[in-house]
Amino acid sequence: MNEHIARDVVLVRAIELADQKKEVLSEDDRMYASRSARELAQWQASDKHADVTPDDFLQQRSEQILKRLTERTPAFAGFAKRSTGxxxxxxxxxxxxxxxxxxxxxxxxxxxxxxxxxxxxxxxxxxxxxxxxxxxxxxxxxxxxxxxxxxxxxxxxxxxxxxxxxxxxxxxxxxxxxxxxxxxxxxxxxxxxxxxxxxxxxxxxxxxxxxxxxxxxxxxxxxxxxxxxxxxxxxxxxxxxxxxxxxxxxxxxxxxxxxxxxxxxxxxxxxxxxxxxxxxxxxxxxxxxxxxxxxxxxxxxxxxxxxxxxRFPLDLDQPYFRKLNETIGAGTGGMLRVLPFSFTVDETRHRGLGQIAIMLFGEQGRMMLRPSTSYGEEPREALRDVDLNDPNVTMTAVLFNLTATPEKENHGAFLDYLVKASPRGIAVLLDESSFVERMGQADQRGLAERTALWQEFCRFHQTTATVVNLLDPSIHPLDAGVGLKLSAAA
Incomplete structure (x- = not known):
């Protein structure tokens, strides 16, 4: 896709991700835009005797949404057409x-x-x-x-x-x-x-x-x-x-x-x-x-x-685009590989990880749970049979328990190894469910302090942490493209 189409697509994505409560764009607005874009893209493709491509679909969908926003908010029209000079x-x-x-x-x-x-x-x-x-x-x-x-x-x-x-x-x-x-x-x-x-x-x-x-x-x-x-x-x-x-x-x-x-x-x-x-x-x-x-x-x-x-370099392999492409049959789903650290995942939390994969990659999203790395175990030895460059894996995420206190010699060493060894970067999941069960919902201050501690720790080790609740993933929805922030590839 060219620069102008990519700009519209990125603009629409930013608005949708900010509008988590559907205040500006309702669910009906989004569904109508996707349905109309699919029909228009299919019509154009039939004229060219070609298959519908994600680029065509995303272009039509962004045009539909921007048109609707312009009609509802005249002040937005000037921004959508604004030139940089x-x-x-x-x-x-x-x-x-x-x-x-x-x-x-x-x-x-x-x-x-x-x-x-x-x-x-x-x-x-x-x-x-x-x-x-x-x-x-x-x-x-x-x-x-x-x-x-x-x-x-x-x-x-x-x-x-x-x-x-x-x-x-x-x-x-x-x-x-x-x-x-x-x-x-x-x-x-x-x-x-x-x-x-x-x-x-x-x-x-x-x-x-x-x-x-x-x-x-x-x-x-x-x-x-x-x-x-x-x-x-x-x-x-x-x-x-x-x-x-x-x-x-x-x-x-x-x-x-x-x-x-x-x-x-x-x-x-x-x-x-x-x-x-x-x-x-x-x-x-x-x-x-x-x-x-x-x-x-x-x-x-x-x-x-x-x-x-x-040919603007826009990565259409991101979760937001993968989920949208499911509507035209262009998506093949994605694989979320989870690497727990000193974390035993029970059946309920296992299902929660599966729901997170669906949030990220659509209905065809899949989850692969690797055995947990023991506390104090050498990362290279624990992950010797893990191919961090596996083309079948869309995203690799480390899973930590929020109840644990981050330690440089253990949690930090695990993150450092993965950041250096993962060519596509890694994500970090912080599960708060055990902390909430132990401390109760009333201890919001303690939860916020522990979350801030972990997030600062992860930033120090060149990663960004995303808080999830594996007992109820809907508490922290990863809608379409909020996704998981990846570390910079080594």
């Missing part, structure tokens, strides 16, 4: 750069071509440093947090982090969730587009500087020369020979000798030489070292952005 920036920034480059002659002598022109030398030197930085960045792994740049990418991806007024609180929560999620999903696309704009702007700035040289030369007589407090003619000749070597070789331009450089030093005792030759040398050098490479980089970034826009 990145497209305008892609045109304005290169045009502004061209104008600034053309105005560069305002800080130089209008009747003189300086062989050591600081603005032109800075343009070339800066771009060479950029190329070096880009080359070095290829060998440096990207940081997960992205630093200050991530804030700019986030702003360009979703625009201003604000929701429209006069929208229901639940809808506002969903929109905020969407902005956070979309900024992450579209980060690569936004980075490619920003890179395209920056490279094109750099090329336009250099091109503007060259155009200003030729434009001014039409109306003024250039006198070529140079002056320096610290460089002599030999050093200047060596510097310019290296700088202009590519232009002389490619365009067969006239070279220069040491005697010519010495004669061009200000103040000159002879009639000043015309500057046309040096304008051509600088223009050709800037074209080869700045304009051409930057245009190539802009084209590469544009190709990358176009590819990502046409």
């Amino acid at each position: 990145l497209r305008a920036l892609a045109w304005l920034l290169p045009l502004l750069a061209l104008a600034l480059g053309a105005a560069l002659d305002r800080i130089t002598d209008p009747h003189r071509v300086d062989l050591l022109s600081a603005p032109l030398l800075l343009i070339i030197a800066w771009n060479l440093l950029v190329y070096l930085g880009l080359l070095i960045s290829l060998f440096i792994p990207a940081r997960a947090d992205g630093g200050p740049k991530s804030g700019l990418i986030r702003r360009l991806s979703v625009g201003k982090l604000a929701v429209p007024r006069k929208v229901p609180p639940v809808l506002a929560t969903g929109l905020l969730g969407f902005m956070g999620e979309w900024s992450q999903l579209s980060a690569k696309l936004t980075t490619a587009r920003l890179g395209r704009t920056i490279h094109l702007s750099a090329a336009m700035f250099a091109l503007g500087a060259v155009l200003s040289l030729y434009g001014r030369g039409l109306l003024s007589q250039y006198a070529a020369g140079w002056e320096s407090t610290f460089l002599d003619a030999t050093q200047v000749h060596s510097l310019l020979s290296i700088l202009f070597a590519p232009a002389i070789a490619v365009f067969q331009l006239q070279g220069f000798s040491l005697a010519e450089i010495e004669a061009l030093r200000f103040p000159q005792t002879t009639a000043p030489e015309g500057g046309a030759r040096w304008v051509h040398l600088y223009a050709a050098t800037i074209f080869l070292l700045v304009v051409l490479p930057r245009l190539v980089l802009a084209l590469v970034a544009n190709w990358r952005a176009a590819r990502l826009s046409r």
Whole structure:
């Protein structure tokens, strides 16, 4: 699916996940949207003599839901069609750069071509440093947090982090969730587009500087020369020979000798030489070292952005999409593999785990319960026969008992091993049923404190815990795509 369809699908998902109590979208709304989308997708597929695909179904369903929300909440319509301003920036920034480059002659002598022109030398030197930085960045792994740049990418991806007024609180929560999620999903696309704009702007700035040289030369007589407090003619000749070597070789331009450089030093005792030759040398050098490479980089970034826009990388294997795809027969169910740690699962809780699998993956969801790992047992030994890369397993979850106190040497070591060994990441389930049975429903403060302790412990070990009640899974429903938060793959 393309970028625009993916954006609508992610927006609808964020709203549905925030609207757990069906305040904005009733169950009838969702069922009607799914039924209509299925019929429309089947009709379109029949015209193409093809099978219905999840992409077609999700596109039609998101359009149905967004249309209904727009009719009910006019303030939402503006958000659904809101532009980030990145497209305008892609045109304005290169045009502004061209104008600034053309105005560069305002800080130089209008009747003189300086062989050591600081603005032109800075343009070339800066771009060479950029190329070096880009080359070095290829060998440096990207940081997960992205630093200050991530804030700019986030702003360009979703625009201003604000929701429209006069929208229901639940809808506002969903929109905020969407902005956070979309900024992450579209980060690569936004980075490619920003890179395209920056490279094109750099090329336009250099091109503007060259155009200003030729434009001014039409109306003024250039006198070529140079002056320096610290460089002599030999050093200047060596510097310019290296700088202009590519232009002389490619365009067969006239070279220069040491005697010519010495004669061009200000103040000159002879009639000043015309500057046309040096304008051509600088223009050709800037074209080869700045304009051409930057245009190539802009084209590469544009190709990358176009590819990502046409085939947006949205993971349709997530529980939310799996459950929706069941309605068109495209889902094959999912397998939830549970790894208990120092936890004996009785028959009732076993059924509760089965219900959680159905919540996550739809009616065809299945659950695989592995033997419990004993307290103090070495993780590698306990899990020696567990294939953590099994393609038949959709999600692997560790099951802890909330009554236990988390320990770094045991629970932490178990999590650390799984996080490093699981290529697709792991989830963590915290069963509160035993704690509630022991302490009673009245001890809500103790339950909250123990839950917070476990969640902080799991975050320290690079996982995110999800609280469940295996005696009554409906207490904490994992509706469609709330799912289980996965750790980052090692």
